[in-house]
Amino acid sequence: MSGIDASDLRPAMLEKERLDAIRIVLVEPTHPGNIGATARAMKTMGLSRLHLVNPKSFPSAEATARAAGADDILFDAEVYDDFVSAIARCGWVIGTTARPRRLPAEELLPDQCAARVLEKAAHCDVALVFGRESSGLSNQEIERCHGVTTIPTEPTFASLNIASAVQILGYEIRRQLPSSLSGIDAGRVPALVENMERFYSSLEQTLTEVGYLDPEAPKQLMRRLRRLFSRANPDAIELNILMGILSAARKAAARRHKAIVGSESE
Numbered sequence: 001m002s003g004i005d006a007s008d009l010r011p012a013m014l015e016k017e018r019l020d021a022i023r024i025v026l027v028e029p030t031h032p033g034n035i036g037a038t039a040r041a042m043k044t045m046g047l048s049r050l051h052l053v054n055p056k057s058f059p060s061a062e063a064t065a066r067a068a069g070a071d072d073i074l075f076d077a078e079v080y081d082d083f084v085s086a087i088a089r090c091g092w093v094i095g096t097t098a099r100p101r102r103l104p105a106e107e108l109l110p111d112q113c114a115a116r117v118l119e120k121a122a123h124c125d126v127a128l129v130f131g132r133e134s135s136g137l138s139n140q141e142i143e144r145c146h147g148v149t150t151i152p153t154e155p156t157f158a159s160l161n162i163a164s165a166v167q168i169l170g171y172e173i174r175r176q177l178p179s180s181l182s183g184i185d186a187g188r189v190p191a192l193v194e195n196m197e198r199f200y201s202s203l204e205q206t207l208t209e210v211g212y213l214d215p216e217a218p219k220q221l222m223r224r225l226r227r228l229f230s231r232a233n234p235d236a237i238e239l240n241i242l243m244g245i246l247s248a249a250r251k252a253a254a255r256r257h258k259a260i261v262g263s264e265s266e
Contacts, residue, residue, distance in 0.1 A: 014181045015046070021121035022173070023049040024166060025086050025129045027137060032057045034133065036066030036074065037163035043070040045170030046177075050077040051086045051127070083129075083141050084197065091124030091190030092117075092233065095137050095145035096165055098158050106147035106231060113149035114172035118180035123189045128169060130162050143223055144193065146230045191239040199239060199246075200226060206246045210253045 024042055029035050035058060039050055050073050052058060058079065067074055080086040087093050094113055095105070108116060120126045129145060131137035142148060151160060151168055160168075191199075204222055207213035213221055234242065 015177055018118060018121050018177065018180065019046045019173075020048065021125050022047055022117060023051050023090070023125060023127050025051045025053065025083075025127050026055070026162065027053045027083055027086075027129060027141065028055065028132050029058075029162065030056045030133050032060035032063040033066045034162045035060070035077075036063035036068075036070075037161075038130075038166050039063070039067040039070040039073040039077075041163045041167035041170060043073055045167070045174045047170055047173070048073055048076070050074070052077055052079045053083050053086050054081060055079065084144065084193070087127045087129070087144065088192065088194035088197075089125055090127045090193050092120040093127045093129060093145045093193060095129045095131070095142050095148045096150070096169070097131065097137055097142060097148050098150050098153070105142060105145055105227065108147055108149045110149060110151055110169055110172045111176070113147075113169065114176050115180070116147070117173060118176060120190065122180075124192075128166075130165060133162060143226050146233055188235045190233050191236050195236070195239060196229070196234075199229075199243060202243060202246050206250050206253075209250055 024038065024047060026035065026038060029038075029052065032055070035050075035052065035055060042048065042050060057063075058077075059074070063074055064071055078086075094108070094117065117126050117128065129137065129141070131141070137145075149169070151165060153160060200222070203225065204213065207221075208215055232238075
């Protein structure tokens with residue numbers, strides 16, 4: 001009897017690797033039944049990484065009942081106290097929203113979102129973020145996403161259950177998964193969210209020190225800069241270059257300040 005050719009297993013292995021890089025993040029879910037239904041929707045599409053931000057009730061017997069066999073996803077779910085911690089180790093983050101924004105992120109339809117998620121998941125962890133049942137994602141949370149996706153609905157009744165939204169996007173990911181595995185190359189590995197957050201803190205500090213940003217009247221500057229760098233989605237090497245530029249700018253500003261103080265004291 002002939003053995004199994006390892007090459008026959010390669011597509012399935014690649015599919016699993018790609019799906020395992022995708023995490024579903026629920027922000028402050030109120031109803032445990034929605035958590036269970038989300039786990040069930042995930043499992044039907046091969047997604048397994050559930051991350052919960054400050055859930056009102058979890059673990060819960062209701063969540064387990066609604067999971068209907070997806071108990072393993074609930075058991076392995078990771079719980080965080082805040083949103084930034086839940087996405088810190090991701091290189092690309094997409095939020096789901098139907099709300100208009102003053103500073104719009106890149107907007108993707110579900111099929112476009114799925115294609116981008118699979119593209120990025122070849123090189124880094126990706127987060128698909130779903131907001132609160134009553135109010136969705138906040139502006140601050142959207143600002144930390146690289147883009148947003150909106151599921152087309154009837155305009156007069158645009159509200160979707162969280163699990164239904166997860167099912168729709170999970171389906172699009174599953175549908176496009178086989179074609180996404182062709183032509184894989186090394187690609188760019190995006191900088192992690194936690195490293196980008198350090199960059200934004202350093203950027204704000206530097207702009208303040210060089211006199212470009214007034215901390216008393218910052219207006220929209222940092223929000224716009226966040227959106228600019230989110231669109232660029234720099235990789236780790238590019239981020240190191242940017243951090244080096246900020247460090248050099250602060251040192252130059254300090255030397256200039258020292259020289260001015262020295263001349264005034266003479």
